[in-house]
Amino acid sequence: MRRAMIGWGQMINSPDLPILARIRLSFHSIGMRLALSVGATLFVAVVVAGTLVVQGMAEVYRQEARNRAVALLSTLAAPCALAVSINALDRLDGYLAEVVQIGGSYAAIEQVKMLDPAGHTLARAERHEHKVELLDEPFIRKVALSHNVHWRQWNLPDKRPMLAVSMPTISGIRWGTLVAVIDLTDVEASTDIAENITIVAALILTIVLATVAYQLLLRIVVRPVRELGHAAQAIERGLWSTRAPEGRPDELGKLAQAFNQMASEVQSYTESLERKVADRSAEVQAKNVQLEKVNSQLQQAVDELAFLSTTDALTNVRNRRHFTRVLDEQVARPQTGSLTLLMMDVDHFKRVNDRFGHPAGDAVLREIAAVLGKGLRGSDILARYGGEEFAAVLPDTPRETGVEVAERLRSLIAAHDFAPAVGQEIGQLTMSFGVACLPQDAANGDALISRSDAALYQAKNAGRNRVV
Amino acid sequence: MRFRLTVYLRLLIACLLMFAMGCAQKPREGVMPASQHAAPLPPTGVDLRLLPADLPEGVTKLSLYVTPFNGREELAKQLQPLAAHLAQVLGLPIDVSVAASYSSLVDDLVAKRVDIALISPLSYVLAREKDNSIHLLARTLTMGATDYASYIVVRSDDKAEMLSDLKGRTIALVDELSTAGYLFPLAALRQAGLTPGREIQTKFLGSHINALHAVMAGKVDAAAISSGVLTLSRETWAGVPDLASVRILHHAGRIPYDALCARADLPKSGAQKLAWAFQRLNTSTRVGRAVLSHTEGMTGWIAAQDLDYDGIRRVLKQVRGQDAPRDDRLGADDQ
Numbered sequence: 063m064r065r066a067m068i069g070w071g072q073m074i075n076s077p078d079l080p081i082l083a084r085i086r087l088s089f090h091s092i093g094m095r096l097a098l099s100v101g102a103t104l105f106v107a108v109v110v111a112g113t114l115v116v117q118g119m120a121e122v123y124r125q126e127a128r129n130r131a132v133a134l135l136s137t138l139a140a141p142c143a144l145a146v147s148i149n150a151l152d153r154l155d156g157y158l159a160e161v162v163q164i165g166g167s168y169a170a171i172e173q174v175k176m177l178d179p180a181g182h183t184l185a186r187a188e189r190h191e192h193k194v195e196l197l198d199e200p201f202i203r204k205v206a207l208s209h210n211v212h213w214r215q216w217n218l219p220d221k222r223p224m225l226a227v228s229m230p231t232i233s234g235i236r237w238g239t240l241v242a243v244i245d246l247t248d249v250e251a252s253t254d255i256a257e258n259i260t261i262v263a264a265l266i267l268t269i270v271l272a273t274v275a276y277q278l279l280l281r282i283v284v285r286p287v288r289e290l291g292h293a294a295q296a297i298e299r300g301l302w303s304t305r306a307p308e309g310r311p312d313e314l315g316k317l318a319q320a321f322n323q324m325a326s327e328v329q330s331y332t333e334s335l336e337r338k339v340a341d342r343s344a345e346v347q348a349k350n351v352q353l354e355k356v357n358s359q360l361q362q363a364v365d366e367l368a369f370l371s372t373t374d375a376l377t378n379v380r381n382r383r384h385f386t387r388v389l390d391e392q393v394a395r396p397q398t399g400s401l402t403l404l405m406m407d408v409d410h411f412k413r414v415n416d417r418f419g420h421p422a423g424d425a426v427l428r429e430i431a432a433v434l435g436k437g438l439r440g441s442d443i444l445a446r447y448g449g450e451e452f453a454a455v456l457p458d459t460p461r462e463t464g465v466e467v468a469e470r471l472r473s474l475i476a477a478h479d480f481a482p483a484v485g486q487e488i489g490q491l492t493m494s495f496g497v498a499c500l501p502q503d504a505a506n507g508d509a510l511i512s513r514s515d516a517a518l519y520q521a522k523n524a525g526r527n528r529v530v
Numbered sequence: 531m532r533f534r535l536t537v538y539l540r541l542l543i544a545c546l547l548m549f550a551m552g553c554a555q556k557p558r559e560g561v562m563p564a565s566q567h568a569a570p571l572p573p574t575g576v577d578l579r580l581l582p583a584d585l586p587e588g589v590t591k592l593s594l595y596v597t598p599f600n601g602r603e604e605l606a607k608q609l610q611p612l613a614a615h616l617a618q619v620l621g622l623p624i625d626v627s628v629a630a631s632y633s634s635l636v637d638d639l640v641a642k643r644v645d646i647a648l649i650s651p652l653s654y655v656l657a658r659e660k661d662n663s664i665h666l667l668a669r670t671l672t673m674g675a676t677d678y679a680s681y682i683v684v685r686s687d688d689k690a691e692m693l694s695d696l697k698g699r700t701i702a703l704v705d706e707l708s709t710a711g712y713l714f715p716l717a718a719l720r721q722a723g724l725t726p727g728r729e730i731q732t733k734f735l736g737s738h739i740n741a742l743h744a745v746m747a748g749k750v751d752a753a754a755i756s757s758g759v760l761t762l763s764r765e766t767w768a769g770v771p772d773l774a775s776v777r778i779l780h781h782a783g784r785i786p787y788d789a790l791c792a793r794a795d796l797p798k799s800g801a802q803k804l805a806w807a808f809q810r811l812n813t814s815t816r817v818g819r820a821v822l823s824h825t826e827g828m829t830g831w832i833a834a835q836d837l838d839y840d841g842i843r844r845v846l847k848q849v850r851g852q853d854a855p856r857d858d859r860l861g862a863d864d865q
Contacts, residue, residue, distance in 0.1 A: 102543075213562070232568045233674050234568070234830070235671065236568040
């Protein structure tokens with residue numbers, strides 16, 4: 063189970079997968095987002111820092127160029143002051159031409175000129191011939207009057223960057239203003255190259271470091287988090303024994319430990335809960351079994367009670383109440399055939415009681431009931447009607463059959479030798495039988511009883527031990 | 531794959547864009563403070579005519595004397611346009627003359643026999659030692675420069691390579707009150723262990739050009755001269771021997787050009803007007819060029835301060851502090 067849980071890590075490390083399948087590139091993963099953020103930050107930082115350095119260097123170069131121009135103009139100040147002071151402008155021209163000719167190729171001096179206080183050009187020398195004025199009128203007017211060194215950087219129409227530096231020509235008094243124009247193409251071109259190198263270097267550095275950062279993050283953060291997530295999902299699916307890999311000393315390791323502890327608690331809690339449920343189920347089952355047993359006992363008791371309530375206590379045959387009910391049921395039942403009722407009475411039973419005592423009489427009654435029970439068919443219902451009088455309901459029995467049954471019973475009784483106790487020989491007894499049949503003899507139960515009773519009475523009167 | 535930029539990344543990109551925009555705005559123009567300042571110019575449009583209150587009692591015309599650093603006749607003639615210009619500006623007749631010697635001019639200035647004097651820096655320092663209330667009006671600009679140099683020159687074929695090589699030989703000097711032609715070379719010689727009259731013989735020839743000619747002609751072994759003389763002789767005097775025949779053996783120091791002074795009893799207001807009249811004059815203006823074009827390299831005057839000559843005082847103190855010969859006039863006042 064646990065091995066299946068850390069399957070993600072196995073998949074990643076599985077050597078038969080192509081590398082790209084192993085690295086899931088998604089911008090919604092922590093690793094990618096962090097790597098992207100780190101990479102972007104790095105890129106911006108390196109570009110900004112690099113550009114600042116390059117710009118700083120370029121500014122130093124420009125400063126150098128300005129200082130060079132100032133130094134050049136300073137050295138020119140004295141001879142130019144002399145030339146102007148003695149009104150020898152041809153000499154001035156010579157000095158400037160010399161400077162441009164010699165310094166032009168070394169210091170990229172494009173033009174040097176001397177202005178008078180009104181801004182008019184006293185002398186001018188150029189490395190290349192320029193048909194238009196390099197410097198604009200406002201700048202010239204400004205520097206011609208200023209006591210400071212002025213500089214300006216601008217681009218020619220052909221994009222060449224130019225630096226102009228002006229310097230008052232002072233030797234005791236202000237004799238004029240010297241202006242040098244320097245071509246900064248080399249400086250600016252090297253700056254541009256350095257800036258491009260910076261950006262490319264930043265890009266390479268960023269890619270390398272972002273990849274390293276991504277891999278590190280994958281190892282340090284993303285994998286443990288994913289493993290934890292998978293473990294949580296497994297637990298959600300009910301695999302309670304799942305655990306996240308531990309063993310890391312960092313926060314994620316502690317998180318995994320805490321997670322596992324929680325999972326253990328959840329597991330043990332769940333298991334104890336399941337155990338309790340199982341226990342309860344067994345208990346309920348046992349109770350059910352018990353209940354069933356009690357129920358059957360109860361049913362038995364009820365049955366017994368029902369038996370007892372319908373049975374004559376002495377003879378163990380149905381009592382009169384049951385007889386009445388059965389008769390009513392049979393009468394009420396839609397009749398398919400005839401219903402025959404037998405009323406039976408022991409002949410001269412009083413004599414038995416008188417001669418042998420009531421216990422012997424009771425015993426005789428029990429024996430009679432037994433004999434009658436044997437003689438009846440399974441479907442017939444025998445009951446003690448009262449005293450020494452018995453009745454039997456014979457369902458679906460025509461009168462003739464009833465008479466036959468009664469005759470058989472009479473014979474059985476007459477043939478039976480009653481000996482209720484050892485040494486007590488009662489001998490032969492007889493019974494009289496009255497037979498009535500529904501629907502031939504009576505229309506309802508009461509009438510049937512009366513009719514059979516009457517028949518019994520006739521049998522008695524006719525000499526007993528007979529069926530009428 | 532849906533890709534949404536996080537807020538952080540958006541911020542980063544915004545930063546980068548702002549940075550790029552910031553970078554695009556390079557400084558295109560700027561000012562650097564000047565390391566050198568022109569001397570203050572006098573106010574324009576001020577009437578500089580001298581009133582009686584601006585002048586010492588009883589003075590109705592001014593005399594301007596210049597040091598005879600070159601030939602006297604020539605100099606007097608060159609300065610005539612200057613006299614005419616000043617007379618017009620100041621509303622007063624001006625007499626321009628060339629003094630007989632350095633020392634006589636200093637004496638005359640201190641004694642108030644001369645109203646205005648253009649004297650060498652050393653002369654000025656000594657004059658101020660005698661009378662501290664002598665007015666300093668301006669400094670001369672020569673060939674557009676405020677300072678000049680003192681050279682010790684020898685003939686090109688001379689074997690000497692340093693000052694000490696002049697031991698036992700003769701050097702031509704200008705005047706005992708000349709700065710470039712005496713004070714600075716003297717200090718340099720003494721520093722090289724050459725005491726005039728002992729290790730080295732000296733000859734005073736009165737002017738820089740005379741000293742230069744003497745060394746060219748082989749009358750002396752070396753000469754102490756001011757730097758301006760080399761240029762002047764090359765450009766002005768025809769027929770002088772080839773300047774390539776001399777070479778500079780030693781640079782003795784840099785010296786501010788001559789001081790324009792006025793007598794001590796000139797009222798301050800007058801001294802101010804005189805100073806401004808001179809300071810307005812230089813060859814950067816048409817008037818200045820007209821007035822000064824005939825002079826030998828005088829191209830104007832600038833405001834001056836007494837401390838401009840402190841360098842001279844230091845060298846003078848150095849020279850006096852050493853074991854000077856008895857007849858050395860430089861130390862005379864202290865003894």
